[in-house]
Amino acid sequence: MPSLGADMEAGTVSQWLVKVGDEVHRGDVVAVVETEKSTIEVEIFESGTIAEILVPPGKRVPVGAVLAHVTSGAGHAANTVPSVSTATPAVPRAPVVTAAHAATVDAAISPPAPVARRSTVHSPVLRHLAQELGVDLVTLTGSGPGGAVTRDDVEKAGGRRGDGTRRRGRATGKPKSVPPAELQPVTRVSSSPLARRKAADLGIDLSAVRGTGPHGSVIERDVRLAAAPALPEKAGPGTTVADDRAAAMRRAIGALMARSKREIPHYYLSTTIDLTAAAAWLEQANIERPVTARLVLPVLLLKATALAVGHVPEMNGFMIDDVFHPSEAVHVGVAVSLRTGGVIAPAIHDTGGLSLDELMTALKDLVGRARAGVLRSSEMSDPTITVTNLGDLGVEAVFGVIYPPQVALVGFGRVTEQPWAHAGMLGIRPCVTATLSADHRVSDGHRGARFLTEINRLLQEPEKL
Amino acid sequence: MTSEEARQLIRSVLHQVAPEADMDDVGEGETLQEALDLDSIDFLNFVIGLNEETGLEIPERDYPQLSTVGGCVTYLTSTR
Numbered sequence: 001m002p003s004l005g006a007d008m009e010a011g012t013v014s015q016w017l018v019k020v021g022d023e024v025h026r027g028d029v030v031a032v033v034e035t036e037k038s039t040i041e042v043e044i045f046e047s048g049t050i051a052e053i054l055v056p057p058g059k060r061v062p063v064g065a066v067l068a069h070v071t072s073g074a075g076h077a078a079n080t081v082p083s084v085s086t087a088t089p090a091v092p093r094a095p096v097v098t099a100a101h102a103a104t105v106d107a108a109i110s111p112p113a114p115v116a117r118r119s120t121v122h123s124p125v126l127r128h129l130a131q132e133l134g135v136d137l138v139t140l141t142g143s144g145p146g147g148a149v150t151r152d153d154v155e156k157a158g159g160r161r162g163d164g165t166r167r168r169g170r171a172t173g174k175p176k177s178v179p180p181a182e183l184q185p186v187t188r189v190s191s192s193p194l195a196r197r198k199a200a201d202l203g204i205d206l207s208a209v210r211g212t213g214p215h216g217s218v219i220e221r222d223v224r225l226a227a228a229p230a231l232p233e234k235a236g237p238g239t240t241v242a243d244d245r246a247a248a249m250r251r252a253i254g255a256l257m258a259r260s261k262r263e264i265p266h267y268y269l270s271t272t273i274d275l276t277a278a279a280a281w282l283e284q285a286n287i288e289r290p291v292t293a294r295l296v297l298p299v300l301l302l303k304a305t306a307l308a309v310g311h312v313p314e315m316n317g318f319m320i321d322d323v324f325h326p327s328e329a330v331h332v333g334v335a336v337s338l339r340t341g342g343v344i345a346p347a348i349h350d351t352g353g354l355s356l357d358e359l360m361t362a363l364k365d366l367v368g369r370a371r372a373g374v375l376r377s378s379e380m381s382d383p384t385i386t387v388t389n390l391g392d393l394g395v396e397a398v399f400g401v402i403y404p405p406q407v408a409l410v411g412f413g414r415v416t417e418q419p420w421a422h423a424g425m426l427g428i429r430p431c432v433t434a435t436l437s438a439d440h441r442v443s444d445g446h447r448g449a450r451f452l453t454e455i456n457r458l459l460q461e462p463e464k465l
Numbered sequence: 466m467t468s469e470e471a472r473q474l475i476r477s478v479l480h481q482v483a484p485e486a487d488m489d490d491v492g493e494g495e496t497l498q499e500a501l502d503l504d505s506i507d508f509l510n511f512v513i514g515l516n517e518e519t520g521l522e523i524p525e526r527d528y529p530q531l532s533t534v535g536g537c538v539t540y541l542t543s544t545r
Binding site: 294338340364371 | 506516525
């Protein structure tokens with residue numbers, strides 16, 4: 001059981017997406033795990049063959065427990081290493097299962113793809129429609145500009161299928177993803193992650209729902225249908241389930257933040273950044289773009305933060321047992337507030353290496369999935385620094401609490417028009433207050449100031465971002 | 466498009482963008498971002514949704530006109 005964030009102590013395997021004998025590749029999603037905060041798709045860290053699955057679906061195990069054995073491709077004996085827990089955190093990324101040698105295997109297994117991949121990100125509207133019609137967006141060929149999938153494509157794909165297959169939920173698209181029957185206790189119902197979330201939302205007992213998905217698994221549509229006659233839109237009995245989850249999430253956040261405040265000697269800095277250049281650049285860039293390709297300001301802020309880390313590496317990495325491990329890679333965690341309460345800060349991998357367009361796509365995808373409660377294990381365990389952007393909620397500045405074991409958090413407030421003296425003249429300019437919360441065990445105010453100044457400098461030349 | 470159709474459309478797109486939000490609480494003249502807790506990405510998704518449903522290429526300078534339900538209705542019923 002990988003550590004999917006420092007606030008996680010245990011997790012429940014809710015579904016295996018591979019079975020014994022399946023070949024897997026590093027990065028494949030092999031299981032779905034439920035935590036207090038989210039539903040996480042667990043990626044495997046080695047390539048090989050699944051030799052044994054040790055934790056059945058439905059079982060809650062502590063972080064560090066061995067979930068499965070994997071053999072390297074050449075047929076060596078199974079080689080297992082317990083996944084790294086927070087107790088032995090020299091390697092912050094926790095492999096689920098590890099093999100001695102990563103073997104090259106030709107037969108590729110495409111990971112079951114319940115959510116849009118980075119290259120195929122779709123708007124919530126399209127995703128919603130696709131889900132309604134049981135269309136798998138991942139395999140759909142788009143007819144729009146640049147191969148983009150349009151509403152038409154989805155409707156056509158949805159309409160072309162007979163009634164029998166229309167009910168296919170996107171999360172159950174590939175037979176490979178169906179857990180083998182022998183792995184499941186008799187009472188266990190095979191179901192898609194989406195169906196389970198829906199069932200939890202609506203207070204439906206999954207075992208009472210007739211599944212119409214592959215191998216009789218329960219898909220989201222089945223849950224909705226089961227709920228429909230008995231349940232009015234609102235005032236369902238599901239409130240208690242949702243309340244439990246909200247309470248669990250509040251406890252998890254509380255525990256982590258208490259640990260942060262107890263262990264991390266925070267210092268705080270603040271500076272106001274003139275956004276005239278960035279806002280003008282953004283406006284110009286967006287004029288030329290169709291709605292679907294437009295950028296938002298947070299993308300520039302994220303990129304500037306990621307690049308500034310290169311000048312002040314003390315802001316980026318992990319503090320483990322009083323030793324700072326700087327990280328070469330910059331994976332910026334983005335604090336996403338959930339409208340149902342709580343906050344989650346998954347990573348955008350290699351933030352600084354992405355173009356602004358790629359970053360925008362990644363951000364939209366990440367925020368959408370964070371809100372839908374479907375994140376990947378690496379996104380939860382990888383952030384090396386976090387950015388919180390409360391600007392949309394109207395406050396001017398946010399002084400954040402650092403997410404252990406990270407050592408810095410950058411906050412951006414609302415963009416406001418400010419009287420601003422420039423070159424001996426007083427003018428009115430769009431400005432944002434950038435703040436830094438950093439760990440005094442790793443850096444001092446002087447270096448922190450250098451970091452914020454660097455972010456400011458980068459934002460003055462948006463065309464270079 | 467009639468006002469009623471526009472209102473239905475706005476409601477359905479907002480529901481897809483922010484399924485957790487309660488649309489009944491939003492007054493005609495209330496700012497959507499505040500009433501529904503939308504961030505810049507949510508708002509962009511809202512505009513994308515309107516674009517997909519209506520085919521309208523909504524320029525960024527028109528965004529302020531879309532900040533309330535009333536404003537959206539006016540915008541959708543008067544454009545083309």
